[in-house]
Amino acid sequence: MLRIEIDRAGFEWAPAHAALSHFRPGVQADRDQWRAEVADCPVRVRWDPDRSIRLEAQPWRAIQVGLSGEAVDRYVDHWIVDMADVTELARSTHSAVLDGRTEEALRQLPA
Template identity: 30%
Template sequence: MQLIVASYPDQAGRWPETGRHIMAQFDDRSVVVYQAFRPEIARFAAEHGYFGDEFSYTRMSWVKTSFLWMMYRSNWGTNENQEAIVAVWLRRDAFLHILANAVHASFPQGVYSSRETWQVLINNSDVRVQWDPDHDPAGEKVERRAIQLGIRGAFLRQYGRGGWIERVEDITPFVAEQRQIVQARNFAALRTPLERPFPVLDPAVHDRLQMDTPGRPSVS
């Protein structure tokens, strides 16, 4: 497995406890995002490095950067049609392009000039952003918020088969191993992907997304 993993307790002690942060595994070239699918979709993507015809290009597809948020949403890979978990190495410039074009899924105060302006933007945008409570391995909410990005239309075609993806890895066996540890409540032995807050250096994008940065006051 090419995904870098580390001790969950060690990582959790270093993570921000509150605020909106893009917790992710990343380097200078790429950012890892997660999705859950039926096994045949995951298998094709891992073998070919892009998403094939079984993947729906006609609706919005949501990606998550937080592994534990993905585990919560998929119930550790046991929900129907979410039995297979993939890690997608998305080009860093593509990820930043997605963030720069994201519109909030619900109207936030203090970001757009008016609800009407937001409504026009969201009707014409191919990218949604949503902040939800992150979760611990047992599925309990934590104060920190996790990001979800919904993509559709031209953005989804670029993501799925247009060259934005560097590689795809089916991490379902790893998820199954860690699920057993969670079910045994042996959290001291749990290993999760190595994650840290992803920096968004463009102040306009940072503030429009209502992100928090250590050492900076919250924007909302």
Template identity: 35%
Template structure:
């Protein structure tokens, strides 16, 4: 984590487990759950600019590029995953933040940080030995604006 570069908020638990190899990839052996104030997350989403141009938007490519360059928040959508890391036919939002937005994230919006590494390793082991149950997964709620 660095205040001087973009940091990413990745709300999908299973996407993060795919990315971290269930806390087994080098440099990703520790998993933290970060709880944010709703108002902070709302502000991040409101200010997000898609990280890649979409012709279906109301913006020209030049307008999009200018918005992207001037924004502190980027949004990208990656394939969401199942417990085995396979794509599941929906997209998971990822929000990149920098500048003043990162400062607000750290100083104003984070309400709790929980180290869930032991739970993640327990889930990884249960997947490997065939005893995994979906009730082990953290609850994820739909985000409604």
């Protein structure tokens, strides 16, 4: 499992060049306008339910960002500033959750 850090410029470029992953009445005039936006934008966004450490649905949403075309090239060639293997941290956190050591697991998560 990788933790990937991107620079601020990439973080801001992505949503500025994004289209919603699905049609929303009131956001787009009609499905044709939405289809045109999706065709023109290299980034897709959607809101998904956020989950607790025990995978329970939370009352707020988390944004999911999908990259394609130009956005992938920018991500790979320019935005990435750091990568780290966090596989062992993920395993340790998962084990703590399974063992009922929730507070320990929460301390292992990023702020």
